[in-house]
Amino acid sequence: MTLPSSTENANADGMPAPLPPAKDMTALLSRAARNRNPSPLKSLIKYMVYPDMISLGAGLPHSSTFPLVQLSAVVRDNLETTNQADATYTSLSVMPGPFDMTSAAPPPLDSVLQYGNGRGIPSVRAFFTEEIRRLHQPRYADWDVVATCGNTDGFLKAVMLFCDAGDAVAVEEWCYPAALETMRPLGIVPLPVAMDSEGMLPDALRDMVLQRSQDRPLRVVYLVPTGQNPTGSSMSVERRRAIYAVAQELNLILIEDDPYYHLQFPDGEPDQLLPSLLSMDTDGRVIRLETFAKVLAPGLRLGWLTAPAKLVQLVQYHNEVSTQQPSGVSQAIAAHLLLKDWGQAGWQRHLTGLRTDYRRKRDLMQAVCQRELTGLCEWTLPQAGMFFWFKLNVPKALRAEAGYMQRIFECCIDKRVLLVPGWQFAVFTPEEETTLSEAEKSDRAPCLRAAFSFESADKVEQAIVRLAQVLRSFKCGTE
Ligand SMILES: Cc1ncc(COP(=O)(O)O)c(C=O)c1O
Known part of the structure; x- marks a missing residue:
């Protein structure tokens, strides 16, 4: 496995130079975060480290009562x-x-x-x-880690560090829906930034931030850099550097949600993991979220x-x-x-086994898709994660019929194949949320997400065959 280089921190003799502290980001904090204090009772826990302390303080049940x-x-x-x-x-x-x-x-x-x-x-x-x-x-120098109940929990806490109601967060054009649903009830507005097959476009991000009014500047960007959900895309090293450069230029916080980091299977060098945004961060502006959900079990939280x-x-x-x-x-x-x-050796063996398993499933899915779906839709082979993102080749006549994506989705259900419809990942402005009909919303996203992680090889094959039948019945790929 190739690790990111940190030679920039070496001095002239090649000896590691002490790292500088993070820049002070507290000016970007939300009102809620500025007002956060330690829980009064928890603040007493630190005194329990003295071996001769007799604690009548904490309301802890005695362990003899644990069954x-x-x-x-x-x-x-x-x-x-x-x-x-x-x-x-x-x-x-x-x-x-x-x-x-x-x-x-x-x-x-x-x-x-x-x-x-x-x-x-x-x-x-x-x-x-x-x-x-x-x-x-x-x-x-002064980085630290704190346990979370997974990335859903981590994201909520990260976004609440910097955003109050009315603030905006730049997100990928196709965005993980739980992140959108975390922000919506808090009154935090997601703003979609255009993507290509390597994820968010740095220039589009810069333009969006510069367009914001100065009294409500955009401070936070949410990204899934590896095996993105839903598009399956992974940001190249250059793209990561370019996004980080925009964040430095415009003083932005990057929330790096990276649950698929260990599920990378690039062609050629199977154990070469892409460098994280955190590994490029000299300022302390990246909040990195990791989880055991995809590498041990989601239920561990x-x-x-x-x-x-x-x-x-x-x-x-x-x-x-x-x-x-x-x-x-x-x-x-x-x-x-x-x-x-396990120790480190067992952990590494496990991760290698996971990558091997996911790569096998990805390759199988790709072979079936090439056989069944060529011409009906377009997709990019994912180099990480668990998702294929199908952009449907919708015929012109069908595009004129409002609600066609809902009908395609319903037809999939009738054929007993479940994919996630694109509209679940689409980012609508608060105004669009209320003015657009469900049919209009669904037609904005002529895409479907398919996960290759869950079903057996023969079920995956059957699913793609059924999907192809549905797409053919709607004459996809005919114009
Ligand atoms: C981008 C992204 N973030 C977060 C999660 C959820 O992570 P966790 O189970 O650790 O809360 C997922 C899982 O589907 C995901 O795809």
């Missing part, structure tokens, strides 16, 4: 093995032990079942920190957010009064698995 006395799991190791008989397994056990909020070792049961501090269990945070150091090598320490602290304060921290059971599983049972 769980041991946590055990059996873990499948070699994911790339398709034959179950060849699979090998690791067992993982979390045993009782004294409550300890500071140890960097995988925690005993009494610690994980207890309340936490809003940052994550120390050993889990140590793992996240090491991952960031190993893979992204941040270029400023465990992820992490990386940013300058001052901003991470505000996320911690937000955690303290919302999720508190991810489930202790999930954190215990992650800590014991990744730091003790």
